[in-house]
Amino acid sequence: SQQGEEDPQALSIQEGENATMNCSYKTSINNLQWYRQNSGRGLVHLILIRSNEREKHSGRLRVTLDTSKKSSSLLITASRAADTASYFCAEESTGANNLFFGTGTRLTVIP
Amino acid sequence: KAGVTQTPRYLIKTRGQQVTLSCSPISGHRSVSWYQQTPGQGLQFLFEYFSETQRNKGNFPGRFSGRQFSNSRSEMNVSTLELGDSALYLCASRTDWGRIGELFFGEGSRLTVL
Numbered sequence: 001s002q003q004g005e006e007d008p009q010a011l012s013i014q015e016g017e018n019a020t021m022n023c024s025y026k027t028s029i030n031n032l033q034w035y036r037q038n039s040g041r042g043l044v045h046l047i048l049i050r051s052n053e054r055e056k057h058s059g060r061l062r063v064t065l066d067t068s069k070k071s072s073s074l075l076i077t078a079s080r081a082a083d084t085a086s087y088f089c090a091e092e093s094t095g096a097n098n099l100f101f102g103t104g105t106r107l108t109v110i111p
Numbered sequence: 112k113a114g115v116t117q118t119p120r121y122l123i124k125t126r127g128q129q130v131t132l133s134c135s136p137i138s139g140h141r142s143v144s145w146y147q148q149t150p151g152q153g154l155q156f157l158f159e160y161f162s163e164t165q166r167n168k169g170n171f172p173g174r175f176s177g178r179q180f181s182n183s184r185s186e187m188n189v190s191t192l193e194l195g196d197s198a199l200y201l202c203a204s205r206t207d208w209g210r211i212g213e214l215f216f217g218e219g220s221r222l223t224v225l
Contacts, residue, residue: 033213042115042201042216088154090214098144098167099214101154 004091004102012108019076021105023089024069032065032072033090033099043088046074081111113138115217117202123223129190132220136183136204142166143185144214145177148199157200160185189222197224 004025013019025032031050035043049056049065049072056063062075076083086106090099116135124130136143144167145157156169160179177187183204189196199221203214 035214035216040199040219040221042218043203043214044216045213048213096167098156098159100156101146103153 006102010106021074023072025091027093030092035088037086079109117217134185134202140204144203146201
């Protein structure tokens with residue numbers, strides 16, 4: 001299976017704290033993307049980091065990429081209750097015109 | 112600009128029946144991908160269509176099929192339904208062929224097989 005893995009599977013934090021999710025992938029990539037999914041809904045794109053980038057920011061989101069370790073992390077700073085959702089990483093492999101999604105991290109932010 | 116629209120949102124079928132799900136991509140998007148999401152297997156890629164041609168296919172049996180029309184709308188069909196086909200089926204569109212970029216997802220069609 002080409003499916004990557006995310007760690008932790010579930011994370012529960014207090015509002016205002018930071019949340020860090022990690023993603024490991026298996027292939028050589030063009031880019032890695034992060035998506036968010038509210039329960040039972042569609043996925044929403046958050047951020048894309050290219051293989052030649054090491055860090056990217058978007059609002060309260062910070063993504064890092066380490067291609068030597070085939071890993072990425074997503075940091076959400078100053079979390080809010082509305083951040084409660086599942087977060088998925090998705091790898092676009094070199095030569096593949098498709099995205100392979102990780103197993104997801106379920107984040108719960110307690111007000 | 113309207114988002115990706117999937118119909119129906121919910122449906123219940125019995126084993127052995129068949130089902131057709133529909134996806135209307137964002138206007139101007141020519142690529143449509145389908146994913147199956149289950150609690151046990153996560154998000155699994157089914158297939159992708161671009162300009163009415165299937166470009167990629169995941170590891171699903173032949174009971175799962177799809178097509179794309181000239182207006183980029185896509186349908187997927189599952190025949191001879193099994194209990195394990197119960198899932199959220201997600202459709203996603205993107206602008207054009209080439210480096211993939213961002214996918215825009217619909218809200219999904221939740222299929223329950225009894």
